[in-house]
Amino acid sequence: MDLLKFLVQFSVFTIFSAVLANGQKEKDPKIVIIGAGLSGMAAATKLMDNGFNNIVVLEAENRIGGRIHSVNFSNGFIDLGAQWVHGVKNNVVYEINNGTYKFGVTGFDDKLPLFLQSNAIPVSQYKCENFAFLALENLFSNYNEMSQFNGSIGEFIIGKFKNSSFYQIPEDQELGDEMIDFYDKEMNIWNGSETWFDLSAKLHCVSGFNEGLQYLTWKRDGYKEFFKYLTKQVPTDGTNKTLNVMSKVYLNQEVTNIEWNISTSNYKYAIVTVNDQKKYYADHVIVTIPLGVLKARHESLFTPDLPNKLKRAIDGMGYGNIGKIFLEYDMPFWPNDTEWVGYGFLWTKYDIAAVKGTNKEWLLDLQMFIKVDKFPNVIEALLAGPHMRTFENLSSDVIMHDCVWLFQKFLGVILPRPKSMIKTSWLTSKNFLGSYSYFSMKTAEYNVTSNDLAETLFTPTKKPQIKFAGEHTDPAYSSNAHGAVNSGFRAAQEIIDYYS
Numbered sequence: 001m002d003l004l005k006f007l008v009q010f011s012v013f014t015i016f017s018a019v020l021a022n023g024q025k026e027k028d029p030k031i032v033i034i035g036a037g038l039s040g041m042a043a044a045t046k047l048m049d050n051g052f053n054n055i056v057v058l059e060a061e062n063r064i065g066g067r068i069h070s071v072n073f074s075n076g077f078i079d080l081g082a083q084w085v086h087g088v089k090n091n092v093v094y095e096i097n098n099g100t101y102k103f104g105v106t107g108f109d110d111k112l113p114l115f116l117q118s119n120a121i122p123v124s125q126y127k128c129e130n131f132a133f134l135a136l137e138n139l140f141s142n143y144n145e146m147s148q149f150n151g152s153i154g155e156f157i158i159g160k161f162k163n164s165s166f167y168q169i170p171e172d173q174e175l176g177d178e179m180i181d182f183y184d185k186e187m188n189i190w191n192g193s194e195t196w197f198d199l200s201a202k203l204h205c206v207s208g209f210n211e212g213l214q215y216l217t218w219k220r221d222g223y224k225e226f227f228k229y230l231t232k233q234v235p236t237d238g239t240n241k242t243l244n245v246m247s248k249v250y251l252n253q254e255v256t257n258i259e260w261n262i263s264t265s266n267y268k269y270a271i272v273t274v275n276d277q278k279k280y281y282a283d284h285v286i287v288t289i290p291l292g293v294l295k296a297r298h299e300s301l302f303t304p305d306l307p308n309k310l311k312r313a314i315d316g317m318g319y320g321n322i323g324k325i326f327l328e329y330d331m332p333f334w335p336n337d338t339e340w341v342g343y344g345f346l347w348t349k350y351d352i353a354a355v356k357g358t359n360k361e362w363l364l365d366l367q368m369f370i371k372v373d374k375f376p377n378v379i380e381a382l383l384a385g386p387h388m389r390t391f392e393n394l395s396s397d398v399i400m401h402d403c404v405w406l407f408q409k410f411l412g413v414i415l416p417r418p419k420s421m422i423k424t425s426w427l428t429s430k431n432f433l434g435s436y437s438y439f440s441m442k443t444a445e446y447n448v449t450s451n452d453l454a455e456t457l458f459t460p461t462k463k464p465q466i467k468f469a470g471e472h473t474d475p476a477y478s479s480n481a482h483g484a485v486n487s488g489f490r491a492a493q494e495i496i497d498y499y500s
C-alpha cells in the first residue's frame with residue numbers, strides 16, 4: 001500500500017468511528033454533491049428533508065445558482081441565465097411555490113415581434129406573419145410528421161417553407177428566405193445550437209411539454225428568488241418547517257478529480273479532490289457538473305475512466321450556447337404599448353453579404369431585441385449561432401456601439417448610446433462552457449437519451465456510488481430549469497430508497 005492510500009485509509013478511520021463490513025450500509029452516509037445549481041440544491045434539500053445531514057455541496061464558483069444568475073441591473077434583478085418559467089402544468093418550479101409567489105406575465109405567448117429589415121424599408125407584417133405561423137404550426141403542432149423525419153429541424157422547416165403557397169409568389173421569396181434565417185436563429189436560441197441543421201427533428205418531439213403560459217417571469221426579483229422556495233428557506237407546504245441548506249454549501253471548491261470504485265477500501269468510499277488538494281470521502285457522490293464541462297474534462301475528472309456507454313452518451317448529446325445583452329436607457333425609444341413585444345431582425349441577402357468579414361459580423365447572430373417584464377428602461381437581445389465566441393470576447397463599449405449601429409440600420413434613425421449594458425459569457429466560462437443541452441443529429445445517430453446520462457456507477461458491492469444529475473439528465477425536460485430540479489430530486493430519491 002503506498003503512502004497516499006495509507007493516508008486515505010487512515011483518515012477514513014478517524015472520520016468514521018466504525019467501519020462496517022462489506023455491503024453493509026452506513027447509518028449516516030457521507031454524501032458529496034458537486035455543483036450548487038438547481039439540481040445540486042434540489043438534491044441537497046430533498047436529502048436534508050429526509051434526515052440525511054452528512055452532506056457537503058461543493059461549488060467551483062464564488063456563488064450558488066449556477067445557470068441561475070440574477071444580477072443587479074437598472075435597480076432590480078435581471079437574469080443572465082434562466083429567465084422564464086416555461087409552462088405551469090407539472091412544472092415543479094411553478095408548483096413548488098404552491099401559490100406563494102405571484103409570477104409576472106409577458107406577451108410572448110400570443111404576440112410576434114415587430115419585424116424590421118436591414119435596409120430599413122418597412123416590411124409587410126402580414127406577409128411576415130404568414131411565414132411565422134407556418135413555422136410555428138410545424139414546430140409545435142406537426143409532431144406526427146416531424147417525429148417520422150430522419151433529418152434536421154432545418155431541413156424539415158425549409159421544406160415546409162419552400163412548399164408553401166406564400167413562397168410560390170416570386171416577389172415574396174426573398175422575404176421567405178429572410179424568415180427561414182430568422183427561424184433558424186429562433187431554434188438555436190431555444191436549443192443552444194449553432195445551426196438548426198444540427199437539431200434532430202424526430203428527437204425534438206420526445207420532450208415533455210408543460211401546458212399553460214410559457215413565459216412567466218420573476219418580475220424584478222430574478223430567478224434567484226426560486227431558491228428561497230426550492231431550499232425551503234420559506235415554507236410552502238402549509239407547515240412552518242424550514243431548512244438551512246446553505247449551511248452545507250462550500251464555495252470556490254473546484255472538484256478536480258473523483259476517484260471511485262477504489263478496491264483498497266473495500267469499495268467503501270469515493271474520494272473527491274478539490275482544487276487539486278483537499279480530499280473529501282464520500283459514500284455517495286451526486287455529480288451535477290454541466291454537460292459541456294463533462295465533455296471537455298471527464299477524462300481528468302474521473303479515476304478510473306467512466307464506462308464506455310456513459311462516455312458515448314456524453315459525446316453524443318448536444319450542448320451549445322446562447323447569449324443575451326441587456327441595454328439600459330434613460331428614455332426608452334421603443335414603443336410603450338402592450339402589443340409591442342420586441343423587434344425581430346430580418347437581414348436581406350445583400351446586407352448579409354456586406355456585413356460578412358467585417359467586425360460587425362457577430363450581429364448576424366442577434367435575432368431579436370425584446371422588452372423585459374417590469375423593466376421599462378431595459379431592452380434585451382437574444383443571440384445564438386456561429387459567432388458566440390467572438391461575441392463573448394467583445395468589450396462593453398464595442399457591444400453598445402454595434403447595437404446603436406444595428407438600430408440605425410434597421411430603424412433608419414440615429415439613437416443615443418445606452419446608459420449601461422450587461423451581457424452573458426457562458427461559453428467562455430470555465431465551469432459552464434455553454435448554456436444547455438439539445439438533441440443533435442449525433443444524438444439521433446448514436447441513439448442516446450438524457451436517461452443514458454443519468455447513470456449510476458455501482459461498486460462491486462452494489463453500492464450506488466456515483467450518480468449523475470443536472471439539466472442534461474432529465475428524461476422529460478432536459479435543458480430546462482424544471483428539468484434540472486427534477487433531476488436533483490431523482491438522484492436524491494435513489495439514495496433515500498437505497499437506505500429504506
Ligand SMILES: Cc1cc2nc3c(=O)[nH]c(=O)nc-3n(C[C@H](O)[C@H](O)[C@H](O)COP(=O)(O)OP(=O)(O)OC[C@H]3O[C@@H](n4cnc5c(N)ncnc54)[C@H](O)[C@@H]3O)c2cc1C
Pocket residue numbers: 034035036037038039040058059060061064065066067068080081082083084085086253254255256288289290293322323324424426431432434435436469470471472479480481482484
Ligand atoms: C442563458 C440561459 C438562459 C436560460 N433560460 C432558461 C429559461 O428561460 N427557462 C428555463 O427553464 N431554463 C433556462 N435555462 C436553463 C437552466 O438555467 C438550466 O437548465 C439549469 O439552471 C441548469 O441547472 P443545473 O443544476 O443542471 O446546472 P448548473 O446550474 O450549471 O449547476 C452546475 C454547477 O456546477 C458547478 N461546477 C461546474 N464544474 C464544477 C467543478 N469541477 N467542481 C465544482 N463545481 C462545478 C457550476 O459552477 C454550477 O454552479 C437557461 C440557461 C442559460 C444558460
Ligand SMILES: *[C@@H]1O[C@H](CO)[C@@H](O)[C@H](O)[C@H]1NC(C)=O
Pocket residue numbers: 072073075076077
Ligand atoms: C442595486 O444596486 C444599487 C447600487 O449598488 C443599490 O442601490 C440597489 O438597492 C440595488 N438594488 C437591489 C434591487 O438590490
Ligand SMILES: *[C@@H]1O[C@H](CO)[C@@H](O)[C@H](O)[C@H]1NC(C)=O
Pocket residue numbers: 148149150
Ligand atoms: C428513418 O430511419 C429509420 C431507422 O434508421 C428507418 O427505419 C426509416 O425508414 C427512416 N425513415 C425515413 C422516412 O427515411
Ligand SMILES: *[C@@H]1O[C@H](CO)[C@@H](O)[C@H](O)[C@H]1NC(C)=O
Pocket residue numbers: 159160163
Ligand atoms: C407540399 O404541398 C402539397 C400541397 O399543399 C402537399 O400535398 C404536399 O404533401 C407537401 N409536401 C410536403 C413535403 O410537405
Ligand SMILES: *[C@@H]1O[C@H](CO)[C@@H](O)[C@H](O)[C@H]1NC(C)=O
Pocket residue numbers: 190191199200201203204205206207208437438439440478479480
Ligand atoms: C429544443 O428545446 C425545446 C424546449 O426545451 C424542446 O422541447 C425540444 O425537444 C428541443 N429540441 C431539440 C432538437 O433538442
Ligand SMILES: *[C@@H]1O[C@H](CO)[C@@H](O)[C@H](O)[C@H]1NC(C)=O
Pocket residue numbers: 098236237238
Ligand atoms: C400547499 O399549501 C397547502 C396549505 O397552504 C397545503 O395544504 C398543501 O399540502 C400544499 N401543497 C404542497 C404541494 O406543498
Ligand SMILES: *[C@@H]1O[C@H](CO)[C@@H](O)[C@H](O)[C@H]1NC(C)=O
Pocket residue numbers: 261263457458459460
Ligand atoms: C470496479 O472494480 C472492479 C475491480 O476492482 C471491477 O471488476 C469492476 O468492473 C469495477 N466496476 C466498474 C463499474 O467499473
Ligand SMILES: *[C@@H]1O[C@H](CO)[C@@H](O)[C@H](O)[C@H]1NC(C)=O
Pocket residue numbers: 332336376
Ligand atoms: C408607458 O405607458 C404606461 C401606461 O400607458 C405609463 O404608465 C408609463 O408611464 C409609460 N412609460 C413610459 C416610459 O413612457
Ligand SMILES: *[C@@H]1O[C@H](CO)[C@@H](O)[C@H](O)[C@H]1NC(C)=O
Pocket residue numbers: 389390393
Ligand atoms: C479575444 O480578444 C483578445 C483581445 O481582445 C484577442 O487577442 C483574441 O484573439 C480574441 N479571441 C477571439 C476568439 O476573438
Ligand SMILES: *[C@@H]1O[C@H](CO)[C@@H](O)[C@H](O)[C@H]1NC(C)=O
Pocket residue numbers: 447
Ligand atoms: C435505441 O435505444 C433504445 C434503448 O434506449 C432501443 O430500444 C432501440 O432499439 C435503439 N434503436 C436503435 C435504432 O438502435
